[in-house]
Amino acid sequence: MLSRIDLTSQTLDDYSAVLPRGRFDVSHxxxxxxxxxxxxxxxxxxxxxxxxxxxxxxxxxxxxxxxxxxxxxxxxxxxxxxxxxxxxxxxxRTVCEQIETEPTYRSVELAPGAVVGNxxxxxxxxxxxxxxxxxxxxxxxxxxxxxxxxxxxxxxxxxxxxxxxxxxxxxxxxxxxxxxxxxxxxxxxxxxxxxxxxxxxxxxxxxxxxxxxxxxxxxxxxxxxxxxxxxxxDAEAGPTEIAVIADETADPGFVAADLISQAEHDPMAGSVLITDSRTLADQVCDEIEAQVTRLDTEERLRIALSGAQSGIVLVRDMNQGVDVANAYAAEHLEIQTADAAALAQRIH
CATH class of the missing domain: 3.40.50.1980 (Nitrogenase molybdenum iron protein domain)
Incomplete structure (x- = not known):
């Protein structure tokens, strides 16, 4: 269902042109x-x-x-x-209150009586x-x-x-x-x-x-x-998309479910797996097939997951995987690897 792009033998300055992308013509x-x-x-x-x-x-x-x-x-x-x-x-609500709020007022006094506030x-x-x-x-x-x-x-x-x-x-x-x-x-x-x-x-x-x-x-x-x-x-958001960076330690059932979670939104939704494990790629494909057939949204899922905007990107290692993820710049990004926290620090 998911097409594959093998980048294991390539080293590019910019991977964006070779990654799965769908067409989205707002002007039309x-x-x-x-x-x-x-x-x-x-x-x-x-x-x-x-x-x-x-x-x-x-x-x-x-x-x-x-x-x-x-x-x-x-x-x-x-x-x-x-x-x-x-x-x-x-x-x-906890996330909003704990890490997404800012002080309602901040100011700096540049000179006596000269205060700039925000x-x-x-x-x-x-x-x-x-x-x-x-x-x-x-x-x-x-x-x-x-x-x-x-x-x-x-x-x-x-x-x-x-x-x-x-x-x-x-x-x-x-x-x-x-x-x-x-x-x-x-x-x-x-x-x-x-x-x-x-x-x-x-x-x-x-x-x-x-x-x-x-x-x-x-x-x-x-x-x-x-x-x-x-x-x-707020923004001109296009169809939803997800990228999952995963290595051999990832659970293929979880990876498949997360790719499906976005694909069910829209036939134009994009789901991309970035992995250095061919074994995991095969297992995820099997899991997707098994899970999709049990869902009422099967027809829409098959359109989204087989479209040009979705696919599996095979990379040499997680260093290349990070470069690919940064080039793809997904709306939703998950990292399911042995060193997920360290990799997350390299995403920009």
Missing amino acids: ALDVVRPLCDAVRDEGEAALLRFSEEFDHVIPADLRVPASALKAALARLDPGVRTAIEISIERR ALIPVQRVGLYVPGGLAPLASSVVMNVVPAQVAGVDTLAVATPPQAEFNGLPHPVTLATCALLGVEEVYAVGGAQAIAMFAHGVPGLCKRVDLVTGPGNIYVVAAKRWLRGVVGI
Whole structure:
């Protein structure tokens, strides 16, 4: 399923050109999202409902998810899943509070009475986008909401696609995660139209926000680019990707599961294994095949894992592996080696 690139006999100044990469043309998607965003600005709810029917194949009874639906989703959440999400929330909050926060005010006196200060002030209102067209991403809720809460943002709103399977409501796991985090303002709106709703606001439905954050497909990225300046954005993130540096000490089952974890997000997602062990490479391929066949997302996974953006990169040793990882510059990087902490110090 995963293609292989053998670099064991090569030494390059820059490995980026020979690594797995997919095509991601945001400029082409701009032509699609411009009229869509303008329609949301000009027509409000009518445009949102029209695009829900066109893209999500369902018209939500309520574009703003009722509080009763949030409560019901939490009540029905599988206890094991709830525990896992609660642990994720606790751990994400700890990381935010312990290593990602900075002093709210710092200053230096350059001369008597001449003080230069730097104040960190949270924005008042943030719109958080959570993808959901292909799979429920509770992790995206946690990763969006917890940092905003720790930062002290006044009000948070979440938008996530409606699902025909759930009568126009977003996926119940997404709703339950919002409920666990105390988020009450949730919209059954997906895609580029959700970004436009946050950017322009919709009278009687959703107030405009100061900043939009969260991942999404190419059209979400294009909408962020188009509306940048109207609203603040976090970044133009492309399809998700993961690189795993692993040696013969790694557990092939864990490596396979981690590669799958990103591939299931999107057919364009990239999963790359960098290893100096051909034996591990073979074992990981076997594990991927075994695990994929047990998953509901098998079709999407096979597309992502067999695409040009995914593969196994064979290297001579971990020194070359570090060079390859630095050239690839993955969104998510894992190091599963005997000396993981030491290798991590060499990643830039």
